[in-house]
Amino acid sequence: MSTDLGAIMKVADRPPVVMVEGHGSWLEDEEGKTYLDFVQGWAVNCLGHCPSVIVETITFQASRLINCSPAYYNAEMARLARLLADASGLGQVFFCNSGAEANEGAIKLARKWGARHHGGAFHIITMDHGFHGRTLATMAASGKAAWETLFEPKVSGFTKVPLGDLDAVKRAITPQTVAVMLEPIQGEAGVYPASDDFLRGLRALTQDEGLLLILDEIQTGIGRTGRLFGFEHAGIEPDILTLGKGLGGGIPLAALLASDAVSCFEYGDQGGTFNGSALMAAIGAAVIEIVARPEFLAGVTASGDYLAQRLRELSTALGHGEIRGRGLLLALQLKGLDAAKVARIALDRGLLINAPRPDTLRFMPALDVTRNEIDQMLELLEGVLRET
Numbered sequence: 362m363s364t365d366l367g368a369i370m371k372v373a374d375r376p377p378v379v380m381v382e383g384h385g386s387w388l389e390d391e392e393g394k395t396y397l398d399f400v401q402g403w404a405v406n407c408l409g410h411c412p413s414v415i416v417e418t419i420t421f422q423a424s425r426l427i428n429c430s431p432a433y434y435n436a437e438m439a440r441l442a443r444l445l446a447d448a449s450g451l452g453q454v455f456f457c458n459s460g461a462e463a464n465e466g467a468i469k470l471a472r473k474w475g476a477r478h479h480g481g482a483f484h485i486i487t488m489d490h491g492f493h494g495r496t497l498a499t500m501a502a503s504g505k506a507a508w509e510t511l512f513e514p515k516v517s518g519f520t521k522v523p524l525g526d527l528d529a530v531k532r533a534i535t536p537q538t539v540a541v542m543l544e545p546i547q548g549e550a551g552v553y554p555a556s557d558d559f560l561r562g563l564r565a566l567t568q569d570e571g572l573l574l575i576l577d578e579i580q581t582g583i584g585r586t587g588r589l590f591g592f593e594h595a596g597i598e599p600d601i602l603t604l605g606k607g608l609g610g611g612i613p614l615a616a617l618l619a620s621d622a623v624s625c626f627e628y629g630d631q632g633g634t635f636n637g638s639a640l641m642a643a644i645g646a647a648v649i650e651i652v653a654r655p656e657f658l659a660g661v662t663a664s665g666d667y668l669a670q671r672l673r674e675l676s677t678a679l680g681h682g683e684i685r686g687r688g689l690l691l692a693l694q695l696k697g698l699d700a701a702k703v704a705r706i707a708l709d710r711g712l713l714i715n716a717p718r719p720d721t722l723r724f725m726p727a728l729d730v731t732r733n734e735i736d737q738m739l740e741l742l743e744g745v746l747r748e749t
């Protein structure tokens with residue numbers, strides 16, 4: 362390896378390869394080795410690496426207007442906000458730069474709404490094993506056991522319940538409760554879906570109790586599950602929605618959406634230097650205009666069904682466990698193999714897959730991944746699983 366990596370802060374256990382180029386489903390390192398990428402920036406590059414639509418949008422918009430500061434409106438910000446509001450049914454949109462920042466905003470908005478409309482309530486019920494980001498509040502909202510003693514003292518006001526247990530949610534409600542917050546599919550936990558029934562039950566319960574329903578669709582949104590938003594499968598609508606990852610197709614863009622009734626920030630409550638820049642918003646609009654097309658979403662569903670079916674066959678043949686997930690957010694439950702080791706060997710063989718848990722492999726290819734690329738991935742994966 363020729364690149365000097367010494368000045369990069371060590372916050373992740375990265376393999377000793379340095380990526381230099383990417384196109385579609387393929388990445389290349391500085392040695393010229395290529396990798397079939399089924400991680401795609403952790404479900405970020407929804408249109409693959411360096412898609413021409415993003416390259417062209419960046420080039421055009423960068424020569425016109427990059428950032429006029431959040432002190433002023435810009436046309437691209439307005440266009441993307443309108444696209445998201447119309448598609449989601451949530452009338453108000455705030456742009457930011459990361460999923461954690463969008464969730465931090467969702468927590469603040471729920472607290473503000475609680476202060477104004479729900480007797481000062483500020484507690485939020487979240488799910489065991491949930492993941493909402495790495496700011497102090499979003500870490501406290503997350504249900505990762507390993508974080509329980511990190512960075513004390515915690516931001517208070519989060520009560521955890523098991524995913525899928527509506528009675529536990531009911532029992533956890535107190536006069537201090539303002540909202541329930543969850544991911545439609547727990548991605549980082551290992552791809553554990555909330556059932557459509559559970560989501561419908563939560564919607565009815567929160568409505569009956571006068572509470573907010575916050576959906577974190579950082580990972581499940583923007584077509585990942587075969588619908589533009591994961592909540593569409595359950596036929597419900599949240600009060601607050603957060604988006605990130607795929608929204609920018611690889612560049613840092615996230616959004617906090619709220620219904621008109623819930624959107625109660627006052628001037629100065631929320632903001633940020635880069636928020637809603639013309640460059641980022643133009644890219645987000647270009648992504649949405651492609652991903653929201655019915656034929657594109659039908660393609661995601663078809664590719665997801667095919668990948669799930671082929672993974673199921675492989676898992677059965679090799680004695681592994683269930684396939685979980687929806688669309689192109691899928692996991693394979695391993696039996697008797699260390700997922701991190703499988704992912705490391707796969708990398709050596711030129712395949713990038715992710716191991717969110719010691720016994721789980723996660724697959725998050727580009728949403729326009731081809732059958733041929735899925736077949737190549739399965740062939741490589743079979744070789745790795747047989748050998749590990």
Ligand code: PLP
Pocket residue numbers: 403458459460461462464492493494495544548549577578579580605606
């Ligand atoms: N919420 C969910 C469901 C996520 O999957 C992630 C990232 O993996 C986040 C929040 C945090 O997003 P970011 O890493 O952009 O801050």
